[in-house]
Structures are given as C-alpha cells and as structure tokens.
Amino acid sequence: MPPRASSSKTTVIAGILAGLLAAGLGAFYLHQQSAPQADKAPAASSQTAAPEQNARAIDALMALPEIKAWSAHIEKASGGRAHGAVMETSPETRLVDGAAYYQLSFFENTPDAAHRWESFVVSPDGKRILVDDIVSAELISLEQWRKDNAPMQRVATQ
Template sequence: MNNKSRKIGAIVAVVVAISAGTAVTHRRAAKQPAPGPAAASAPVLANATRPPSDQAVTALLALPELKAWSEWIEKKSKGAAHGAVVADSSGNRTINGRSYQAYSFVENDAESAHFWQGFYVTPAGDSILVEDAATGDVVSVDEWRQKDKPLERLKEN
C-alpha cells in the first residue's frame, strides 16, 4: 500500500500525538470526518473491531526518528501540529510468515493529517518494517536508515 492509497480520514485509527515527551491517544472510527478545530482535543469513539496493539505502538514510538520528527513538527508549528501514529484499518499483512499491522506516522493538526512514513509492526512490537511509499516494498529499520537517512528530512525543511 503506498501513500496515495492511504485514506487517513477513513481509517479505523489510533492516533498517538507525541507532545513534550508524552503520548496522548485518540481513537477514531472509520468514515468519520476528521475533527475540526473545535473538536480537536476531544477523543473520538474507538472502533473496537481491530484495535491496534499497545506493544506495537510503544515500539514504533521508541524509534529515535519518530521522536525527532515529532519534536521538529511541534517546534516548527509552534505547537499547532504534532507528530502522530495512525493504525491503518486495512488489516494485517503477512510478511515472511509473520503478521504485521500497518501504521503511518503523520503530521497532525486541527485540520488534517499529512503522511510522512508508513510502517509495519508485529503485535508484540518485536519487529518493525518500513514501507517505501513509492514502491510499497518493505525494508528493515536499519536498511531504511542507511538508504533514506530519515533524520535528514529535518535538514531539508
């Protein structure tokens, strides 16, 4: 699945906003419009049909790249936007015989969520793969760091 096919507004999601070293979780059901400015801070009801794994989300949030991106987004937007992890509603994907859930890291503000990177994480959080948005291929976190140099995105902006 590439970033063009991700429909952030129509996702059964857990959005984890990363702010000042803490994580705040908001759950949103499929096909609900994204909350507007007045509702941005209120949690929205969860769709419990496919809850994301807390261990998977914790493992993903531990990546130094996501921490750095979140801090940069917060600083650049003067607190108006935050880094967030969104669980994709498309279900699990089997890769090399293991089940992975799809997640996206997004820049989340009161109006919208802007896709930054796709990930696949096992429910136990013991394996993270990174999706190449152009091809849909997945690589290990180490390969992604070597090939894409994700922390350099912050230097470009």
C-alpha cells in the same frame, strides 16, 4: 444555479475532517491506555491480546529515534499547532513471512489536514519494524531505510 464551492474551500473542509479523525483516534488510543484495569470486564485471552499487542506495536514505533525527532520538530516548527501521531492505517493485519503485522503510519496532524510522513509494519510484540516503501511497494528493514533515506535529515535541514 447557485455558485459552486471553490476547490480550496473543499480542500480545507477535507483537511479539517482528516485532522479531526486523527485527533479522535489519538484520543481514543490515549483513553484506552489510561483506562483502569479493574474497570475492564474479564475477556477471553484471544480478544484481549489483539489490543495489547496493537498498543505494544504502536509503542515500539513511537520509541524510534526518528519518530521522536519528527514529533519534536513538528511541534516546534508549528508553534504547537501541529503534532506528530502514529495511527493504524488498516484494521487488517498484513502477513509478512507468514506472520501478522500491524500496519501503522506516522502523520503530521495539522489544523487543516493529516500528512503521512512514512508507513511501517510492526510485529505484535514490537520487536520487528519494517518500513513500507510505497514507491517500490516493498518492505525494507530499518537499517536499509536509514541508509537509503537518511530520515533524520528530514528535520535537520528544516
């Protein structure tokens, strides 16, 4: 009977696959953002609204000072080997107070794996962002999250 692969080897392979997935999704997002508008065929407004709103929600999340600071910290601390990334964590929207929100997370994308730092739900217009507290399974406001968790300290102490 041949020897089994070590669990660390399996973990490394899983991490590489997760990293490649994160990189591929990031490249796809950037490609969609940079594609010339003239090359796109006209479509019904209900079909084009979702990708535009998704991009608006991602841009709003990426504009948060915490996300900017975390991204810069990850880049600097890893010497450019790891990067921060915002990714949609579910293709389905989540209903919050009767409105659809995009489910997004901030990840640290390393050569070995993608590590989730925080999860959010963001309104399609990007004007309302809530933190998805996975411990309590509740959505909390940015203000409450900042007060309770001091997310900027995450990079200030490292």
